[in-house]
Each structure stands twice: as structure tokens, then as C-alpha cells.
Amino acid sequence: xxxxxxxxxxxxxxxxxxxxxxxxxxxxVPNVGVSNKKIDAEMKSITVSLARPDEQKGDIxxxxxxxxxxxxxxxxxxxxxxxxxxxxxxxxxSLSVKVLALDIPxxxxxxxxxxxxxxxxxxxxxxxxxxxxxxxxVGTVSPGYAFAGIVRARESxxxxxxxxxxxxxxxLETVDMTKPMFPTKK
Numbered sequence: 001x002x003x004x005x006x007x008x009x010x011x012x013x014x015x016x017x018x019x020x021x022x023x024x025x026x027x028x029v030p031n032v033g034v035s036n037k038k039i040d041a042e043m044k045s046i047t048v049s050l051a052r053p054d055e056q057k058g059d060i061x062x063x064x065x066x067x068x069x070x071x072x073x074x075x076x077x078x079x080x081x082x083x084x085x086x087x088x089x090x091x092x093x094s095l096s097v098k099v100l101a102l103d104i105p106x107x108x109x110x111x112x113x114x115x116x117x118x119x120x121x122x123x124x125x126x127x128x129x130x131x132x133x134x135x136x137x138v139g140t141v142s143p144g145y146a147f148a149g150i151v152r153a154r155e156s157x158x159x160x161x162x163x164x165x166x167x168x169x170x171x172l173e174t175v176d177m178t179k180p181m182f183p184t185k186k
């Protein structure tokens with residue numbers, strides 16, 4: 001009788017797992033509004049890359065090569081919705097993002113993914129770094145979100161990156177083009 005109960009539980013678990021579809025990686029930040037502040041610069045380019053092993057501040061699991069293009073498109077979307085840069089400005093800037101950590105737990109009940117990314121806003125005219133900061137964030141998904149661990153893990157990645165981008169957008173409103181953090185020497 002005990003074997004029948006175990007088999008029934010396994011079959012039920014199999015069917016419940018089959019019902020949950022794995023969400024796509026989606027870093028699109030919800031509820032980004034138009035900024036009241038404008039930065040006197042035109043955004044010319046955005047690059048996002050994974051850190052080299054000697055630059056990392058945590059794990060970046062294999063298979064994360066698809067993250068930078070998705071991170072970049074979410075940043076572009078958020079910056080467009082925020083309308084913080086002036087398209088007709090004589091000042092031109094580039095945004096460089098280096099993903100320093102994307103630490104995803106391999107198993108667990110509650111999944112917490114940790115991300116660290118370095119954001120640098122660079123003046124294209126003289127190479128000065130107007131803004132730079134390493135931003136750390138987490139994305140946590142509880143067991144009530146989905147039965148399947150892979151679904152919770154994927155959603156924790158989405159939330160961690162969305163939270164990271166959100167923190168950057170908030171910090172961006174404090175940037176002053178006339179006061180670069182690291183001016184170039186003339």
C-alpha cells in the first residue's frame with residue numbers, strides 16, 4: 001500500500017510540473033515614468049557585457065551569454081520611457097554596463113538570484129566618466145510562485161536584473177553633466 005502512495009505522489013508531481021511553463025528571460029522594468037529631470041546629453045550608444053573572470057565579483061554561470069542583449073534592450077526601453085536625455089544636446093554620452101555577478105542558486109525552495117553590474121556613463125567628447133557605480137540587487141521568488149524549481153529560478157533572474165536596472169534609473173536622476181566623477185586630465 002505504501003508503494004502505491006509513493007507512485008501516486010510521483011505521478012501527481014510529474015503532472016503538476018508539466019503544467020508549469022518556464023517563463024522567458026524578461027528584464028523589462030515595469031512602471032517607468034517620465035523623468036522630471038533632464039540630463040543635458042544625447043545617449044549615443046549602450047553596451048552590456050559579461051565580466052571577464054578576473055573582473056567578476058561573484059559567479060556568472062555558464063549559459064548566461066544571452067543575458068547582455070536582453071539587459072541592453074531593457075535598458076534602452078526604460079531610458080526611452082524615462083526620456084531623461086536630451087536628443088538635441090551638443091553633449092554626447094555612452095553607457096557601458098559590465099555584469100560582474102549573476103549568481104543563481106542551483107536548487108532551493110526560495111530562489112534568490114544576486115546581480116552586480118557596473119554602470120559607466122562616459123562623455124564621448126573627452127572620455128571623462130560622468131557617472132560610475134557598481135549596483136547590487138537581488139530577486140527573490142518564494143515557493144508559492146510556482147511548483148517547479150526551474151520556473152522560480154528563471155523568475156528570480158528576471159526580478160534581480162529588473163531591480164538592478166531600477167536602481168540605476170533612480171541613480172541616473174542625480175547625474176550632473178558638469179560634475180563628472182572622473183574628469184579627464186587636460
